[in-house]
Amino acid sequence: MEKRPNIYLPEIARIVEVRDETPDTKTFVFRFRDDQFHDSFAWRPGQFVELSVFGLGEAPFGFASSPTRKESFDITIRAVGALTRALHAMGTGDEVGIRGPLGNHFPFDDVQGRNILFIGGGIGLPPLRSLIHNMLDERDKFGEITILYGARTPTDLVYKEELKEWEQRSDVKFIVTVDRSEPGWEGNVGLVPMLFSKADIKPDGTTAYICGPPVMIRFVIQDLVSMGFAEENIISTLERHMKCGVGKCNHCCIGHKYVCRDGPVFSYKQMKGLLE
Amino acid sequence: MSRALKLQKSRWPEWVAALQRTAAVIAPVRLHGEDVAFERITSPSEITLDFDNTADPPKRFLFPQVEPLLRYRRNGGYAVEPVYDEEPRVFFAIRCCDVSAVRFFDFTLGAQDLPDSYYTARRAGTALIALACHEPCQSCFCVCADTGPFLPPGGGYDIQLTDLGGEHYLAEVDTDKGEALVAAAAELFAPASDDDLAQRRALEEASEKRFPSEPRLYFAASSRKVSLDTAEAELWQRMARWCVACGGCTHICPTCYCFNVTDAQRNGDGLRSRRWDSCQYAGLTREASGHNPRPEQSDRVKRRVFHKISYQYVARDGMQGCVGCGRCTRICPGLRLGLPEVGEAIRRAEWK
Secondary structure (H helix, E strand, C coil): CCCCCCCCCCCCEEEEEEEEECCCEEEEEEEEHHHHHHHHHHHHHHCCEEECCCCCCEEEEEEECCCCCCCCEEEECCCCCCHHHHHHHCCCCEEEEEEEEEEECCHHHHHCCCCCEEEEEEHHHHHHHHHHHHHHHHHHHHHCCEEEEEEEEHHHHCCCHHHHHHHHHCCEEEEEEEECCCCCCCECCCCCHHHHHHCCCCCCCCEEEEECHEEEEEEEEHHHHHHHHHHEEEEEECCCCCCCCCCCCCCCCEEECCCCCCEEEHHHHHHHHCCC | CCEEEEEEEEHHHHHHHHHHHHEEEEEEEEECCCEEEEECCCCCEEEECCCCCCCCHHHCCCCCEEEEEEEEEEEEEEEEEECCCCCCCCEEEEEEEHHHHHHHHHHHCCCCCCCCCCHHHHHHHHEEECCCCCCCCCCCCCCHHHCCCCCCCCCCCCCCEEEEECEEEEEECHHHHHHHHHHHHHEEEEECCHHHHHHHHHHHHHHHHHCCCCCCCHHHHHHHHHHHHCCHHHHHHHHHHCCCCCCHHHHHHCEEEECCEEEEEEEEEEEEEECCCCCHHHHHCCCCCCCCCCCHHHHHHHHHHHHHHHHHHHHHHHHCCCCCCHHHHHHHCCCCCCHHHHHHHHCCCEEE
C-alpha cells in the first residue's frame, strides 16, 4: 500500500528521563526512537502533542522545553486520570506514541524588541517555560523579561532548581508567590495578581503571556486590562477536552474555532470574539 | 462535464450486476416491516426503488460508526500501522440530500488542507449514483436547504437518474467516475433527446411544487440569529426540557461527524478505533479535571444548532451543515427537536 500522510498516526518516542516535580507532577523527557525523525522534528512554544499510552488512548500536552534545545523535549504532566496515572508509572526506556506538533504557537517573531511579562499559575508554568527558555536562548532580541509565578503551596512549585537560577539571573526579573505558606518558606504569600505591584510593569511596549487555571487567567486578564494593556498584547491559552487534535472530532470547538487547530494560543482580543 | 443518456427502466438490474463485478454496490433495501435502508447488496433483486428516503443516511459506509484507525503491536518496542479500507463501492439510488451530505463530508473530514486519510481513502473509491425525487418524503425540506429534490451539475453526484415516467431513466453523467460507471455496461445507454431534457426540467418543477408548506425552515432568519447569538436564551432552555440527550438527531444526521477515539488491547496488541460521538452528550466536552464548559443541556442544544446553521460554520466548511432530510424530526422521541422545528422556533422567537 502506498504511504500516505496520516494525521492520526503517532511516532514512537522513548522516555529518556523522568524528574519528580511535585507529589503529583513529573517532567518526562522524550526522544523519538527514530533518530532521523527526531532530528527533523520541529516545534514552537505553545504547540502541543497528542501523547499515546497504548491501550489507554491519547491526551494532549503542551511542550515544556524550547526548540532551541533539540536533543530531547520535556512534557510536564500531573496525574489526574487513567492515562496520566499510567504514564506516571512508566520509566526510562518505556515507549509512548507522539503525534504532533499540533496547534498554533505563542507569538515570538512579532514581539521582538518588546518587554515580555510571563504570568504562570501552578501547572500552567510548563508551556510558558518552553517560551521562556526559547527567549532566554535568544535573549538579546527582547526587552525586559519578567516572570511571575504562583502555586498553591511551596511543595506545588514545579522546576524548583530552575526557579532559583531564574531568581539569580540579572537579565530576568523573577518573583514567586504561594497561596499558602509552609514551614521553611520565606517568600511571598498571596495570589499571583499581588505580584503586579512588586514588578514595575509598563503596559506600553509589553506583551503578557498567561497560563494557569481558568479562574486565575480570568482575574489576571482583568488586572492587565485595567493596567492599560491592549487586548491584543494579552496572550493566553485555552483548554478543552481534545481527541483528534486536528480539528476533526469536534470535541474542542468554541464557536466555530477549534482550540486544537486555531489555538491553543489566543490573544484576549480573539478570545472575546469567540461565540457559541 | 455533463452529458445526458437514457437507460431503459427494465434494464437497470443488468447495469447493477455489471457494476458489482468491480465494486461493492450499496443500495436501498426494504427491511422487515417498512423501513428502507442502504445495505451492501448481493443481488440486484434485493434493491427497491420504491422508497421516499432511507431510514438512516448512508454515512456509515463512508464514516463507519466504529472505525479502526491503527493497529499496534508490542514486540520489544511498539509498532504502529494504519488500517485502511479501500474497497471500491458504488452507492446506487442515493437521494439528493444524501449526496449533498457526502459533499459536506468532503469539505469537513476530507478538507484538503488537512485530509482525514481514512475518509479520503474510502471516498476516493466511492461513486454516487443519485436518484432524483419526484415526491417529497415525510418531514423533508430539501427545497429550503437547496439540496434537492434534483441536483444541478456539480452537485456532487457522479450520475443522476431521473425517472422520466415512461420506459426510461434519464442518466446525467457529471464526472469521470460517472463515465466509468456507464462504460461498465455501455450497451444499455443511448443518448438523450432535447425532449427528454425538457421532460426532466418539467419534472423538477412539478416536484418542487409538491413540497408541503410545513415543515419549512427559513434558514436565513434563524441562521442570522444563531450566528449573531441573538436568539433568546430562554428558547434554548425550553428546548432542553424536551431533549432527553439520546443523541439520535446527531447519529441519524447525514452531516454529523463528531467522534471519539478509544483503544482496545490484549497482551500488548491493540486496535485504536474511532466511534461516533454526539454534541448532545455531556461527556463530549467534559475535561479530565471534571470541569465541563457546556454544563447544561441547553448549552448542548444550542451548540448543535450553531454547528448546523451558523454563518461562521458555513464560511468555514463551505456549506451549511443541514441538508434538509428531516431525519432529525423523525428520530426525536419528542418529535420536537428536529432542525425545521428548532429553526422555526428561533425565527419566531417562540417555543411552545
